[in-house]
Amino acid sequence: MSDAEPRLDEARWSRERLRSFAVFQLIFWGANFVIRTLAAVEHRPEYALSFIPYRLLAVTAGIAITTAIFLVLLRYDHWTQPKRMALAFFLCLATLWPTNALERTLAGWAGADLSGITFLNYILQFGWIYFMWAGYYFALDLTHRTKRHAENFARAQALAHSAQLQMLRHQLNPHFLFNSLNAISSLVLDRRNADAEAMLLNLSRFLRRVAEPSPNPLAILRDEAEVQRMYLEVEAVRFGEKLQVACNVSEQLGDCLVPTLLLQPVVENAIKHGIAKLPQGGWIYIDARRVGDTLRLSVENDGPALPKSLGQTEGIGIRNTRERLQVLYGAKAWLKLTSRPNGGARVEICLPFAAAPAADEELLPA
Numbered sequence: 001m002s003d004a005e006p007r008l009d010e011a012r013w014s015r016e017r018l019r020s021f022a023v024f025q026l027i028f029w030g031a032n033f034v035i036r037t038l039a040a041v042e043h044r045p046e047y048a049l050s051f052i053p054y055r056l057l058a059v060t061a062g063i064a065i066t067t068a069i070f071l072v073l074l075r076y077d078h079w080t081q082p083k084r085m086a087l088a089f090f091l092c093l094a095t096l097w098p099t100n101a102l103e104r105t106l107a108g109w110a111g112a113d114l115s116g117i118t119f120l121n122y123i124l125q126f127g128w129i130y131f132m133w134a135g136y137y138f139a140l141d142l143t144h145r146t147k148r149h150a151e152n153f154a155r156a157q158a159l160a161h162s163a164q165l166q167m168l169r170h171q172l173n174p175h176f177l178f179n180s181l182n183a184i185s186s187l188v189l190d191r192r193n194a195d196a197e198a199m200l201l202n203l204s205r206f207l208r209r210v211a212e213p214s215p216n217p218l219a220i221l222r223d224e225a226e227v228q229r230m231y232l233e234v235e236a237v238r239f240g241e242k243l244q245v246a247c248n249v250s251e252q253l254g255d256c257l258v259p260t261l262l263l264q265p266v267v268e269n270a271i272k273h274g275i276a277k278l279p280q281g282g283w284i285y286i287d288a289r290r291v292g293d294t295l296r297l298s299v300e301n302d303g304p305a306l307p308k309s310l311g312q313t314e315g316i317g318i319r320n321t322r323e324r325l326q327v328l329y330g331a332k333a334w335l336k337l338t339s340r341p342n343g344g345a346r347v348e349i350c351l352p353f354a355a356a357p358a359a360d361e362e363l364l365p366a
Helices: 004-043 052-075 081-109 119-189 193-210 221-242 264-273 316-332
Strands: 218-220 243-248 257-259 282-291 294-301 334-339 345-352
Touching: 004 052, 004 119, 052 081, 052 119, 081 119, 119 193, 119 221, 193 221, 218 221, 221 243, 221 257, 221 264, 221 282, 257 316, 264 282, 264 294, 264 316, 264 345, 316 334, 316 345
Parallel strands: 243 282
Antiparallel strands: 218 257, 282 294, 294 345, 334 345
16 A cells, blocks of 8 residues: 555545535434424414524524534544543533523514523523534444444455465465476586576576566466466476376366466475376376366376375475465365375365456456
């Protein structure tokens, strides 16, 4: 988030607050005018119509006074809620004497006799409206603050979510880079310089592709399959004919969404813990299929059998992949690492099926 964004957000909330207050004022004092007019029709019909202009002046004065109270409360917005409520009570109390004098003056202009109405009678009949206004105002203010806190909390969650995904993604690249550079070093030590040079060139192409900055945590499966092809070209220089690869990703599934670099650590694990441990090499099979509302991805190899304690087999890549799935999809996605009956391992990933949106829409998890 840029430095300008918090200021824009603050300005937006200030505008919304002022707009809500303006609507509240119109509704509250409009209702007050209607109720007082209906009460006059019921109890003092002789003043019901003649006093309307003066009643409008009284309501206008009420709007002006409460707006002034609002501006004072706004000035002390940093105070705690009990302090602001005490201040509002004091200000409403302070308005009773001048508003009483105003009401008596307006009643005199209308020809009404209020000499029999004491100050206490005025408070009980009209003055309480300011305290009611304060109660409604703080209810509105609490609603505004709650809404703002909820939005800030949701934004903080989204930022934390994005930061966690970026951290998990960037952990993969150094892990893969270390393994690749180690393989290049082994080729040089074995005096396979041409193979080392070819692997280095393929590695640079692969890293340029995966290092491209992207604001989206998701990509289409077709692009991810292309990334795996580039990665396997790097490893093909190292293993030669000992590495056999089969990939079953249909065109119909090419536009579905998957987390970026989802398969890369899984395929890397299949080579490191499977193919690399066999003198004769082996094969890797990558499969993608739709099952109902889910997408099932699997990576298999015919390497050595997994140890009984699968936790020892789950390195950085598998752990990060499982954690990324949990962050993106929660309980809707899972990853299973199992042994194949005839040796080797199988990783199966299940996630919600989602087609790629239009070009101008953001890629988001289902």
